[in-house]
Amino acid sequence: MTVKTRGIVLGQIPMRDQDKKLVILTEDMGLIEAIARKVNGGRSSLSAAAEVLAYSDFCLYAGKSGYVVNSADLNQNFYDLRMDLTKISLASYFCELTRFILPDRDNGGICLKLLLNTLWMLEKEKRSPSFLKAVYELRLLSVSGFAPDLSGCLRCGAEENLIFFPVDGTLFCPECVGVMPPDRPKIVLPQPVFLAMRYICEAPDEKIFSFRLNPDSERALESTAEYFTLCQTGGQFKSLDFYKSIR
Ligand SMILES: [Zn+2]
Structure with missing residues (x-):
């Protein structure tokens, strides 16, 4: 079975035989991994699309052990x-x-x-x-x-002189900050x-x-x-x- 998707390569994991496992952020499938065969030599048509930051239309084969890249049309490589x-x-x-x-x-x-x-x-x-x-x-x-939560002070709703708590993602004003x-x-x-x-x-x-x-x-x-x-x-x-x- 093949699937088509559009995505950008976020990372590569080297494998044997010049294969690479690509980590791809796709439009409709979230983050996926797909194997690109023989892309280390630089001559394969897939090599450009296998680069990190390459944004392509992918045709993937969905096999038993995951996706394999069948083909890819490069849209943008941020050269x-x-x-x-x-x-x-x-x-x-x-x-x-x-x-x-x-x-x-x-x-x-x-x-x-x-x-x-x-x-x-x-x-x-x-x-x-x-x-x-x-x-x-x-x-x-x-x-x-x-x-x-950036709506204002978590306790009184004030929207000025705020103190941000990055672990909690919350704001407090000086009058209410004592609760933290x-x-x-x-x-x-x-x-x-x-x-x-x-x-x-x-x-x-x-x-x-x-x-x-x-x-x-x-x-x-x-x-x-x-x-x-x-x-x-x-x-x-x-x-x-x-x-x-x-x-
Ligand atoms: Zn407050």
Whole structure:
């Protein structure tokens, strides 16, 4: 039986005989693995589609032991992005984080669209890497069941002078913060950062990049989004460590 799907390669696992197991984020099947035969030599027609970040229309054979790639038509390979160390490092982190989140049939299409849009913005330098990193992290988490509650102070509903608890994904105002244990990790949120976080999590798909912050707020947004991501995933991401080491 064969199935057709569209997706982007997030990772490769080398196998014997120049075969590779591809980790693919698909439009309609979530995250899947599929074996691509004889793609190490670079001459196979599948080789280009087997590269990490290659976005293709796949025809897969569904066998007893999983999917095997029959053929693939490459749509986009983000070539310019691969030529820049900062960009490719950040893109690698997006791939690693997305693999960790494990999109399924329900949110795979949303995650794919988010990733493609973010990679395009990164490749074309539409926004800074710091900005795109924060937007990608927050939006990916919020469409994957890790959305923070950004409606306001959890106790009184206040929407200013808020303190964010990244482990809980909740906000408290200074008057109500006493209900939380004093040693709980927390971040005082400047108002523009709070509003930006809320916007990223709630705006329609096509609007999520359409806001601006001053450099200080952008830095605060970046560190808050990263801290929240690490708290929520408990993740250790090698690609993130590398990205930060070259910044
Ligand atoms: Zn309050």
